[in-house]
Amino acid sequence: MRKDSIPNKEVITTKPFPNSKKIYVQGEIHKDINVAMREITLSDTVDSFSGKKTPNQPVTVYDTSGPYTDPHKEIDVHQGIERIREQWIIDRQDTEELTEFSSNYCNQRLNDQSLDHLRFNHIRKPRKAKPGKNVSQMYYAKQGIITPEMEYVAIRENQKIQEAKRIAKQHPGQDFGASIPDVITPEFVREEIARGRAVIPSNINHPESEPMILGRNFLVKINANIGNSATTSSIEEEVEKAVWACRWGADNIMDLSTGKNIHETREWIIRNSPVPVGTVPIYQALEKVNGKAEDLTWEIYKDTLIEQAEQGVDYFTIHAGVRLAYVPMTAKRVTGIVSRGGSIMAKWCLAHHKESFLYTHFEEICEIMKTYDVAFSLGDGLRPGSIADANDEAQFAELETLGELTKIAWKHDVQTFIEGPGHVPMHMIKANMDKQLAACGEAPFYTLGPLTTDIAPGYDHITSGIGAAMIGWYGTSMLCYVTPKEHLGLPNKEDVRTGVITYKLAAHAADLAKGHPGAQHRDDALSKARFEFRWEDQFNLSLDPELARSYHDETLPAEGAKIAHFCSMCGPKFCSMKISQEVRDYAAKKELDEQQVLEAGMKEKAQEFKDKGSEVYL
């Protein structure tokens, strides 16, 4: 086992994307809002006959990378990133800074000098709601208040493409009953949060996070799991994985650390995370009882919730739907219980022969959540772990319970979303979405894949990317990524990148299919660049410019090849796009479109084309 180490500045990836600059869009209701986006500059379209240049408008894209890709921001991982939400929270005057942490365990760790070398350098005092106050975005929304967080996500969702949208034709989508407006307004955001159909995970102790929204009427989001396990990885690596995941497009991350020093690792991650951070508190609680599920108690768990809430975790996965009576339903399964949290709670229930303390103490948990605005991610502890177990009694019994719990959470104005499977064959995916919408009153759905077959370990980012794209289309709000290492080992940095990009493209495919306004803009811009052999633009508009460029350069590395009207796939004579361009250019030169060429039916045009053709070719 490697020794833990704190992050070295050099390991953090900060360079901007090629031909991209960070832009900030100011709020209108809240003038101190500056929503970060990435603007990709494109080269001109050059007419191959006349040489006439036509500029291509820059393309603005959703940007999850935080300050790391802004060369004007100083990054010091030992200080943490800018706390953009701090003043908004203070201005609401419903919270107070505590003089010390409320969790016993947290204080123990802080006082343990043997941990000094691992500790984040600038730990701040936590904030908490003033007595009797509810500080959740849902509470504000129900009061009719548009918070800066709400305006932020409204601006962010629109991606500054109102202008582009007006000119872009795009295919009408099929949205299965969603209600996606043409332009997202702050008021629409508020309404959606008030009715529970959307969530902005935004713990008051994570002021560093740039607000993002989950909901079926918004862009589909993705989550990247990071975190070390007992057998591998260090704090340094995990912080870089967090920054790296955001760089490639993670809308939020979950820290699933289960090794030593979970508390310290989390502090480093949250202080440097520009996206919301989720956890599964039972993991740490289990470490506190040395891995003996049966020794878990409500008190230990509760202290863990408070510990993590005061560090700034934005949402907790809580497997409160794993009820005692459901455990036997898993006995005949091919793969039993495959959720870590679910299996821990099942073991506890059996060992004590008691109802789960997460279920029995659910309202107390709500009280904690609303004091910090931690959102529920109601865990699907009984999700199927194999195709055989998909959509079974245990899974759907738990889902019904999650629906009941959602209603209780909403009674407390606690923001809530629901976790979903797992392993499900394609034709059984839609039933999951439909049942979730019905059982949970349209609370956002957050699924892991689903994986559409079990037979491809090593490629489970793909088996699950298929299911993820489909369930995203059907209405899921957030897709939890799966990396190529799923079922086999802990993902490394490259696995994280592959997982994130796979899920980013799946989420985008879902947005296109739902007909999300403006979603097709980037596809159109990239395809136009492709057709015009603007190779650099094609790379820069893609989800992974580095990889696209490196694949191209593998066979044609010369700079000249970046303006060539072909690539190594077909070579110069066989490039369909080149031939197609020639057909078009010919028509353009004649000041005729192809329609006219044909309709005129003039034989001599054909002859001219032939003559012209002779010089177009090599």
Add this chain to the structure above:
Amino acid sequence: MRKDSIPNKEVITTKPFPNSKKIYVQGEIHKDINVAMREITLSDTVDSFSGKKTPNQPVTVYDTSGPYTDPHKEIDVHQGIERIREQWIIDRQDTEELTEFSSNYCNQRLNDQSLDHLRFNHIRKPRKAKPGKNVSQMYYAKQGIITPEMEYVAIRENQKIQEAKRIAKQHPGQDFGASIPDVITPEFVREEIARGRAVIPSNINHPESEPMILGRNFLVKINANIGNSATTSSIEEEVEKAVWACRWGADNIMDLSTGKNIHETREWIIRNSPVPVGTVPIYQALEKVNGKAEDLTWEIYKDTLIEQAEQGVDYFTIHAGVRLAYVPMTAKRVTGIVSRGGSIMAKWCLAHHKESFLYTHFEEICEIMKTYDVAFSLGDGLRPGSIADANDEAQFAELETLGELTKIAWKHDVQTFIEGPGHVPMHMIKANMDKQLAACGEAPFYTLGPLTTDIAPGYDHITSGIGAAMIGWYGTSMLCYVTPKEHLGLPNKEDVRTGVITYKLAAHAADLAKGHPGAQHRDDALSKARFEFRWEDQFNLSLDPELARSYHDETLPAEGAKIAHFCSMCGPKFCSMKISQEVRDYAAKKELDEQQVLEAGMKEKAQEFKDKGSEVYL
């Protein structure tokens, strides 16, 4: 440009898969049929309390790898592989061996001594139907004849899982009107071929190929494109790519070579290919006129068809649906015409201002096809090359024409399948399938992807794997793979592997969703192995055992880790499967299932479990 070189024996990959042996199932109607399959041997399930061992039955899987994975077969790439169909063809007595090749170009090449160093060593004389004979499988099927090819595919489709099927429960599928029987009989195969709903590509000059069937009522197949381009690759590499693609699961390959020495490259590939080989003859025809589309003639094209038919190409992609009148419909597209063949023909049509010679000579082409049993793959030259162009007028106009041509081909008893797109957002995929079924009388559909977004070059195996799985589910018979290099460059060997496995898993996901009988058997076996920590079995049952193993070993390389009840992903304490096993083992030991544990409601059981738990943990 590299110098071409002929294959060196050493470059060909021949090793068997781990814990796998080649088995051969004999025919009943035709006793000289031996259908190759791969049998994967599994280890025993060991009860962790009693130590009792229960054997796991071996799993038989579909095997496309040919003799290369049979250690009992001598492989000599300079001789070509065994000609398993030769005697069947001779026995039908409707063909004759010609004294020389019929194609002028072929004879030119054979007489060109400067090519001797590149030439396949043992070129055989071609066979052709006797005058007036039709040697297509469709012709035989309509005559009520069950050929050895038909019985072969029937046995092959069943994968020897009739026994397994009887005990396996699997989810009922959703097949959108397909008619998939529980067991595939030779008579069913015959009926499906007779009515045009299935195709066995089986040129009489490619007796080396192991018959495989395409059709919506059979397992979904995949195609791998190989072949060099003018800028890269050698004959040696392409032959190894062919063998390599079959190894990983390609049901057939297309040789899309466009560089020099297309003729010689093809000979090497066909003589060593255990799967059907397709081509796009217009590519070679274009090389013959030095890349000038307008110089193409029917005579040059016809000579090319005969040249390739006598070498043994099993199907030809022919873009006969790109009619003059459709070309202008592409003028306003974002990406024009993106099919190489389509753009060549569009250029020819415009240059001559004439209807395509492929369309006007279609019946003559049918005459050639039925003389060798070459199947039509009616090309979609106007497929959309971007999301923006999906399902447009040009695309569907061409599809209607392909439907007309299908009827003409069937009149000649020529086996026919239809190519499909391309780039299509998820919600517009099903319309493609529905229209194809209607327009083309259920002739098998063969699609490229479709890609569900344009924004992920470098990951287009995934953007397209999503669409491929979906359209496979809807009824597509064969999925043409896309590699990570799509749009960027020529795929190398590793790209071929990634593309093949991605499409194999997509095809399998489609089989599961259609409810193909027995499809779930391998998933269930792998999931059971996973749950029981039979790591070796999990690797060996997967589509890519090497990669799965290497990913596991990256973090836990020790041999002992292959029997450990956890992996590096969660570590020992957090493995849900381990905890779930413990719950189950506990119940088993008490000779109670969990249901009874609970129902009995006995508190002391809980205490016992606690005690037991203490020693189970580390």
